[in-house]
Amino acid sequence: MIRVQTEDFDQNQEYRLLIDGNQQDGAVVTFIGLVRDFNQGHDIKGMTLEYYPGMTEKALEKIEAEAKAKWPIGRVNIVHRVGDLSLGDQIVFVGVSSSHRKDAFAATQFIMDTLKTDAPFWKKEQTSKGERWVEAP
Amino acid sequence: MVQVLFFAQLKEQLGESEVAFSGAVPCSMAEVIEHLCAERPERQKYLKAKRLMMACNQDLVAKDHIVNDGDEVAFFPPVTGG
Numbered sequence: 001m002i003r004v005q006t007e008d009f010d011q012n013q014e015y016r017l018l019i020d021g022n023q024q025d026g027a028v029v030t031f032i033g034l035v036r037d038f039n040q041g042h043d044i045k046g047m048t049l050e051y052y053p054g055m056t057e058k059a060l061e062k063i064e065a066e067a068k069a070k071w072p073i074g075r076v077n078i079v080h081r082v083g084d085l086s087l088g089d090q091i092v093f094v095g096v097s098s099s100h101r102k103d104a105f106a107a108t109q110f111i112m113d114t115l116k117t118d119a120p121f122w123k124k125e126q127t128s129k130g131e132r133w134v135e136a137p
Numbered sequence: 138m139v140q141v142l143f144f145a146q147l148k149e150q151l152g153e154s155e156v157a158f159s160g161a162v163p164c165s166m167a168e169v170i171e172h173l174c175a176e177r178p179e180r181q182k183y184l185k186a187k188r189l190m191m192a193c194n195q196d197l198v199a200k201d202h203i204v205n206d207g208d209e210v211a212f213f214p215p216v217t218g219g
Binding site: 043092117123 | 141144145146188190194195196197204211213214215216217218
């Protein structure tokens with residue numbers, strides 16, 4: 001399951017999507033990324049997330065498929081927000097269910113790591129000194 | 138026709154979000170860059186940046202990828218989501 005949206009998400013609702021009617025999986029790992037107050041030497045007030053409509057969803061679907069090919073996992077739920085976000089706002093949710101915890105941990109880590117290098121999102125931060133595009137590591 | 142899209146800071150640096158590619162196809166992504174730079178030399182500084190990422194039909198590709206008529210090509214800086 002992939003969603004790219006401007007609206008906030010509710011952690012419990014996203015979790016329910018992983019477990020409702022799913023009795024074969026005994027493990028769920030979830031990750032949430034937030035807007036933090038300091039980045040690359042700048043005080044952050046908020047940020048705007050740009051994306052590539054169509055390709056972003058396609059890239060996330062590809063990452064989900066890759067994770068499912070690498071590990072015996074059950075459900076995958078990825079939600080990524082775009083548009084204007086404030087300090088402390090939720091940016092991304094990744095949840096994975098599996099029979100055993102090791103696979104869910106590994107797949108969640110893989111999805112986040114790959115999302116950060118392959119999914120077309122770009123952060124523009126509003127700082128105390130004006131706007132700046134976040135530099136990729 | 139091949140549509141070329143730009144995103145994020147690249148879009149701001151170039152001052153354009155999309156252009157129609159007028160060169161001959163099929164050709165490589167590298168040739169698309171060469172053509173766009175020949176058309177407007179001020180693009181060179183940004184389209185020849187070391188860490189430029191590129192996509193064809195919404196899949197990440199390398200410079201040797203072949204572009205065909207009707208394809209959607211995109212160039213953008215390294216991604217920073219998550």
